[in-house]
Amino acid sequence: MKKLINSVDAIVTDTLRGVAAAHPSLRVDFENRVIYRRNAPHQGKVGLVSGGGAGHEPLHGGFVGYGMLDAACPGEVFTSPVPDQMIEASKGVDGGAGVLHIVKNYTGDVLNFEMAAELCADEGIEVASVLVNDDVAVQDSLYTAGRRGTGATLFVEKIAGALAETGAPLAEVARLAQEVNERSRSFGVALSAGTVPAAGKPTFDLSDTEIELGIGIHGEPGRTRTTHREAREIARLAMDAVNDDVPLSGDTLVLLNGMGGTPLLELYIMYGEVAAYLEEKGARAVRCLVGNYVTSLDMQGFSVSVCRLTDELTRLWDAPVETPGLRWAADRPHG
Amino acid sequence: MKKLINSVDAIVTDTLRGVAAAHPSLRVDFENRVIYRRNAPHQGKVGLVSGGGAGHEPLHGGFVGYGMLDAACPGEVFTSPVPDQMIEASKGVDGGAGVLHIVKNYTGDVLNFEMAAELCADEGIEVASVLVNDDVAVQDSLYTAGRRGTGATLFVEKIAGALAETGAPLAEVARLAQEVNERSRSFGVALSAGTVPAAGKPTFDLSDTEIELGIGIHGEPGRTRTTHREAREIARLAMDAVNDDVPLSGDTLVLLNGMGGTPLLELYIMYGEVAAYLEEKGARAVRCLVGNYVTSLDMQGFSVSVCRLTDELTRLWDAPVETPGLRWAADRPHG
Amino acid sequence: MDTSFFLAWIKEAASAVQAERDHLTQLDAAIGDADHGANLDRGFAAVRQTLADTPPQTPGGVLVQAGSALIRKVGGASGPLYGTAFRQMGRALGDAPEITPADLVTALEAAQEGVQKLGGAAEGDKTLVDAFAPAVRALAQAVRDGAKLEDALETATAAAQEGAQATVPLQARKGRASYLGPRSVGHEDPGAASTALIFAALRRAAGQA
């Protein structure tokens, strides 16, 4: 294993150091491991807090800023952060309007955020939580921990963040976050697994002719393995899984997401196939992102997330955002 | 080799299809393989054209838009485009104020752009060219093809693009582009080589304990191979090479660039080390980018580019830009 | 069993986790995300640190403090679960200075209940509960039967180890491994494996006392 790190133990601290140096719009609390908007808390605005294991950058720290998160708590690589971080972050962003916890549905994240929310309540901070669980690769049944939260987390953070900037109350921001999650579905495919630094080798092995379908963002193996094939067919496998879950129609927001080790060139090829698939189903990608947004270290592969838009969601998606990982202005020059 | 492609021959076409589908602000001429700003040409504005082999995305196509390029010509993977493309692009962006060709210094790019410039002149289009050659890994002597153009290409495209939006004449835009290039230096390090699809295997092999210093963006091996070491020391090797060439001082713009296969996490770690190095030398990184901007397929590694700023360059760097790969507004919300 | 007995247990557990760190991580790589060993090792290192910095005066104090440190330092699923386990044990013991085997059983039963309430896992779901529950049952039975503490803990450890082994053929229904569906079959659950280590540490602490 070769990584650009100083030591396995220093990964999170050193990353935070880089983030702090790179982004004067952020404030980094190294002691508590929280990344804040520089001027947090914002009076009267609902504070948005998310967090999760490191290794998914730019998620979540890269989405802290105007129009998105107020704070992010990075855990160790692929390990959910601890309640102390979330409590500290919630205190730091509460401008009197309460705090929304955006939690990806993993047992670890859920348990730690739950504990934090309880302790926040003890300290008089109003907290609402939204659970993101968009990954159709996992059966949502009594026999699993439920669906994983993956790409749709970005949708929830962006759209709920935009609503929070308008001064909407906590219950409304939480309801909308929930709605975005419900309207979103994702599916991921790996060509190779990433290497968790502490483990020192890829979390699973694939031969030169195999791909893994339905992977999550923690290097978990997927549900099935199949033979590698051309981009068009792989796109179809992924999109069929999404479409079988909720038939695609109307205007959609699409995230064609790289897992960290796949060139943008290939992501654009996949996006072309996904857009064609949507058209075939009578749906349209009216907004999209193509790139590395919700990654899994150096995993090679992609995930596709689709959110069925409403006018409100489109408007909030288009609202200005100013974070290291996502930024656009209200009136951007065109053409 | 596993890639998300339909076939090796269709890579560029399929990528263009994805780009066209993803970015309504762009217009793609599939026949001639040119990516334009949707409303090109812009009357009275100098047109900026760049191009180069595919495999470096978002360079160049991702930098077409307001405040940057007017058109980009993608060649085959790692192969410079052909004169026909550049001529077509130059015609398509000439708004009467002439066209600037931004050329990375590689024999192929230089020869093809030279041929194109000659033929443009025959057709009455005023063309100026700027050669980007920022890579200190290559000795600039009679015994080489000269220094390669790497990360500074982004600086040149952004800053010259911003000046062009002000209506500055061609000679001035070309002069400034030249100045940006002269003020910039870069150095790259690979942990592993990328795989050119047509070749089917990595362009060079590194063991689990070796890294390659002074690599370019085409999977060329570097000048030396050394043992892998911690991030801090690798940053020092790269920055020493830059600093030995032109001592670092004052305000700088830094690009901590991923080569395509390295997680953002590691790039932030490297940026932290680079920022510390600069401080040690009495210089400061007052502007920066951290991410995959000038890539080399799925190569693992990074490059660092430093531009010594002037007030004018800082102002133009901060000017609004609206492209798929780089965007910010004049008055962006802060904190 | 006094305060130093429980300090000895924690120390033994911490050493065992450190020694088996890579093994636990590799188990987690197979059906999870390859961090269980690193998580627990980080957590128990913090536990040792806090116990050294501010040594508690009662068995209950040791366990509550250890549990809090785990919650504070581990993260992941195992942090809140093991943290809750130790905290519940400690709370069940109150501030008693000396603990009987029957108290220990009660405390471990409280721990198990806390874990199951928090994580919602039943036996057979392929989690650490599959090692924890049989170990607690075996201990309770042995103590009821009047076995010597060391022997009772020997039995409990064996039950934990068997329980961990018995997770191999199961399909996971909780935690990250459940995402794999049928592909989770054929692998030992990492949390069950670490639970067995923790019971073995308890057995060793009794041997030293």
Added chain:
Amino acid sequence: MDTSFFLAWIKEAASAVQAERDHLTQLDAAIGDADHGANLDRGFAAVRQTLADTPPQTPGGVLVQAGSALIRKVGGASGPLYGTAFRQMGRALGDAPEITPADLVTALEAAQEGVQKLGGAAEGDKTLVDAFAPAVRALAQAVRDGAKLEDALETATAAAQEGAQATVPLQARKGRASYLGPRSVGHEDPGAASTALIFAALRRAAGQA
């Protein structure tokens, strides 16, 4: 040598490049960017296509059209260089319907001059010039000595092949390989290798005539 002779040459060259595509690419992987085989193969396929679509009527026409197609389709360093070579040859031949060996020598000398003017490479810089220049010299000498065309081309091919082999110990001073400095030593230059293929194709065309 008439139009069909030059068409045969192009066809032979295209086949050779296609057959050696991977070999050329692997040579380029060692000291370049692993595309030389793919580049030339794409170029010669386009040349074949254009010659089939609109067959030229003179040897010069064949070569100019071939060169233009290479410039239009190859890209990279080799596109403009080989394109210029063929175009200069074609222009040197004008619209003569029948070409003598001496004309061929003149045309190839013009080609070499065009390549060197464009690329600025001298012999010894480890480029295709290192195969091209000795081949042209050998051909000129053989023709001056009154050798049969086939034999003269045999000599030229051998000189190109030797020239290509002789690039192995050289350090590159032009093109992408020059970035490697001393590490470019020990590898055959891909462009020199493809030049040798093109001369061998010329020799085969003469054998068929």
